[in-house]
Amino acid sequence: MTFINIPLEDKVRGIMSESIKIMIVEDDQAVREGLRTLINGSDGFNCPVACASAEEALEQIQVHEPQVVLMDINLPGMNGIECVVCIKNTWPEIQVMMLTVFDNTDEIFKSLTAGATGYLLKKTPPARLLEAITELHNGGSPMSGEIARKVVQTFSRPVNHKIPDTILTPREEEILSYLSKGFLYKEIAAELFISIETVRTHIRKIYQKLQVRTRTEALLMCMKH
Amino acid sequence: MTFINIPLEDKVRGIMSESIKIMIVEDDQAVREGLRTLINGSDGFNCPVACASAEEALEQIQVHEPQVVLMDINLPGMNGIECVVCIKNTWPEIQVMMLTVFDNTDEIFKSLTAGATGYLLKKTPPARLLEAITELHNGGSPMSGEIARKVVQTFSRPVNHKIPDTILTPREEEILSYLSKGFLYKEIAAELFISIETVRTHIRKIYQKLQVRTRTEALLMCMKH
DNA sequence: CTAAATATCACATCAAAGGGTGATTGACAC
DNA sequence: GTGTCAATCACCCTTTGATGTGATATTTAG
Numbered sequence: 001m002t003f004i005n006i007p008l009e010d011k012v013r014g015i016m017s018e019s020i021k022i023m024i025v026e027d028d029q030a031v032r033e034g035l036r037t038l039i040n041g042s043d044g045f046n047c048p049v050a051c052a053s054a055e056e057a058l059e060q061i062q063v064h065e066p067q068v069v070l071m072d073i074n075l076p077g078m079n080g081i082e083c084v085v086c087i088k089n090t091w092p093e094i095q096v097m098m099l100t101v102f103d104n105t106d107e108i109f110k111s112l113t114a115g116a117t118g119y120l121l122k123k124t125p126p127a128r129l130l131e132a133i134t135e136l137h138n139g140g141s142p143m144s145g146e147i148a149r150k151v152v153q154t155f156s157r158p159v160n161h162k163i164p165d166t167i168l169t170p171r172e173e174e175i176l177s178y179l180s181k182g183f184l185y186k187e188i189a190a191e192l193f194i195s196i197e198t199v200r201t202h203i204r205k206i207y208q209k210l211q212v213r214t215r216t217e218a219l220l221m222c223m224k225h
Numbered sequence: 226m227t228f229i230n231i232p233l234e235d236k237v238r239g240i241m242s243e244s245i246k247i248m249i250v251e252d253d254q255a256v257r258e259g260l261r262t263l264i265n266g267s268d269g270f271n272c273p274v275a276c277a278s279a280e281e282a283l284e285q286i287q288v289h290e291p292q293v294v295l296m297d298i299n300l301p302g303m304n305g306i307e308c309v310v311c312i313k314n315t316w317p318e319i320q321v322m323m324l325t326v327f328d329n330t331d332e333i334f335k336s337l338t339a340g341a342t343g344y345l346l347k348k349t350p351p352a353r354l355l356e357a358i359t360e361l362h363n364g365g366s367p368m369s370g371e372i373a374r375k376v377v378q379t380f381s382r383p384v385n386h387k388i389p390d391t392i393l394t395p396r397e398e399e400i401l402s403y404l405s406k407g408f409l410y411k412e413i414a415a416e417l418f419i420s421i422e423t424v425r426t427h428i429r430k431i432y433q434k435l436q437v438r439t440r441t442e443a444l445l446m447c448m449k450h
Numbered sequence: 451c452t453a454a455a456t457a458t459c460a461c462a463t464c465a466a467a468g469g470g471t472g473a474t475t476g477a478c479a480c
Numbered sequence: 481g482t483g484t485c486a487a488t489c490a491c492c493c494t495t496t497g498a499t500g501t502g503a504t505a506t507t508t509a510g
Contacts, residue, residue: 082395088381106402112380140370141377148366151376155337156313169456182441184496197459204499214466215497216407216440223448394486409466422489429469430486439496440467456507467496475488480481 019043020137023066024050025057025083026099027075031122035070038126045130054083061087066094068137071116073100073107081110088115095136103146112151119143167209175202180219244268245362248291249275250282250308251324252300256347260295263351270355279308286312291319293362296341298325298332306335313340320361328371337376344368392434400427405444 022039024047026032032050039047049064051057054075061069069087073080084096097118098111108119118136120129121144132142143151168176178188185203189196212218247264249272251257257275264272274289276282279300286294294312298305309321322343323336333344343361345354346369357367368376393401403413410428414421437443 109380112377115381117374117377117381135370138370139374141368141373142370143366143373143377145360145363145365145367148368148373149342149364151380152337152342152366152368155334155376156340156342171457180441182439182445184439186496194457195459197461198457200498201458203497207498213498214407216405216444219441219444220407396487411466419487420489422491423487425468426488428467432468438468452510454507454509456505458505459503461500461502463499465496465498467494469494470492472491473489475486477484477486479484 019046020068020133021064021066022047022068022070022133023057023061023064024070025052025054025075025080026050026070026072027052028072031072035129038129039133042130045133054078054080054086057083058086061091061094065091068133069094069096070099070133071096073098073111081107081114084111084114084116097132097136097142103144103150105150108147108150109154117141119147121147168206172202172206172209175199176206176218176222179203179206179215180222244271245293245358246289246291247272247358248282248286248289248294250277250279250294250300250305251275251297252277253297256297260354263354264358267355270358279303279305279311282308283311286316286319290316293358294319294321295324295358296321298323298336306332306339309336309339309341322357322361322367328369328375330375333372333375334379342366344372346372393431397427397431397434400424401431401443401447404428404431404440405447 022045024032024035024039026035029052032052036047036050039045048066049060051060055077057069057071071080071084075083078086080098080100084098087094087096092115095118096116097120098107098116099120099122100107101122103121111119118132118141120132120142124132124144135142174192175188178191183191185196185199189199192199207213207218210218210221212221247270249257249260249264251260254277257277261272261275264270273291274285276285280302282294282296296305296309300308303311305323305325309323312319312321317340320343321341322345323332323341324345324347325332326347328346336344343357343366345357345367349357349369360367399417400413403416408416410421410424414424417424432438432443435443435446437446
């Protein structure tokens with residue numbers, strides 16, 4: 001990671017050896033210009049170019065080599081998430097902050113998977129946005145509160161969940177392991193030299209214990225541990 | 226520092242209808258008393274009790290019913306992470322913020338898995354700590370910058386990975402994501418406002434492209450990447 | 451020793467998943 | 481403007497999965 005360490009004092013003082021170079025990708029002209037004005041009007045921040053589409057961004061990014069990209073998700077043509085994938089594939093050192101109106105869970109995780117390291121809602125006040133850009137540039141991952149909570153909660157297991165290992169019998173665990181490897185019932189039966197009916201019975205009990213209804217849910221349940 | 230989303234008025238007003246009730250668990254007496262003094266000296270925060278060990282905390286928590294717990298990780302006897310597990314099992318609504326000196330990756334994820342929803346380094350300045358407590362209490366997940374980045378980066382896949390991405394169309398990927406979350410065909414159809422037949426068509430093509438025959442195999446294939 | 455837990459099997463029924471084949475529309479490239 | 485591809489939908493059919501309601505033998509713990 002090649003982050004350039006700008007002591008905070010420098011920014012406060014207003015004597016910048018270097019400002020953070022930012023690119024904006026946002027299709028709404030009003031928002032785009034608003035952001036650009038904000039950034040260019042603030043000490044320590046610099047936005048030489050603002051794009052209205054992902055495609056335009058991918059061209060301009062080669063010219064301007066920004067350190068931070070503010071990326072809208074809903075763009076015409078290629079969307080913001082796909083754009084992040086392209087950017088990070090070629091310029092992995094560029095930090096991307098997603099900017100969006102809704103805290104859609106799916107979009108959050110797709111963005112993070114794509115390589116974005118910041119995620120703000122558009123309702124974020126200007127001062128906080130600038131703070132967040134600085135934080136992103138200094139190796140942090142600024143997120144709106146509700147976003148951060150969703151991210152953190154993907155790690156927490158449900159509290160009532162008493163590790164399935166302890167409640168499943170050895171045989172059940174054995175069958176579950178085949179189940180989660182994609183074996184068909186008949187294959188499990190053949191593998192263990194038991195009847196397919198027995199396999200069914202075990203699986204029924206496993207589902208009851210794990211509080212799931214399908215093989216896929218059981219698999220997802222297992223993966224959390 | 227992750228930024229906060231509290232209505233500004235609450236902070237400015239300074240007159241709280243209710244303060245946030247906080248419990249401290251910290252073995253170092255100096256730090257413990259320092260924190261307590263800080264909290265009790267600030268409007269909107271209240272710390273009726275501070276414990277020196279996890280065991281003491283588990284007793285006191287029943288008496289004082291705090292809304293937020295500040296938890297040191299390195300404690301004598303039961304450590305802070307184990308203590309979080311106990312707390313969240315019985316009082317899942319209590320919000321726990323880990324407080325530690327080092328940003329040890331392993332400890333971070335163990336803590337989050339245990340159910341902590343905030344994670345600050347001890348070097349955090351007092352004002353930020355109070356901000357973070359408020360954020361935690363309001364449904365956010367405050368984390369020190371370097372912590373947040375580590376958390377976020379667990380989602381990012383290596384950039385070179387493009388095997389399944391390139392061959393699946395965006396729509397197919399979308400459907401695959403629902404598929405791998407355990408949605409039924411009919412549920413996917415309802416979610417995307419398309420016919421179940423279309424869902425089936427897409428899934429057939431996905432299976433062809435991924436060289437698999439069942440949902441489970443497709444899921445396993447995804448997980449490898 | 452008795453009760454509970456475990457492992458085994460059977461039959462019936464319905465829902466869901468997957469395969470084959472074919473068709474229409476719109477977008478985009480050559 | 482022709483061909484390709486993505487996305488949409490339809491019908492038929494087979495296999496697999498899930499659930500309900502049984503049963504029997506063995507082991508284990510109180």
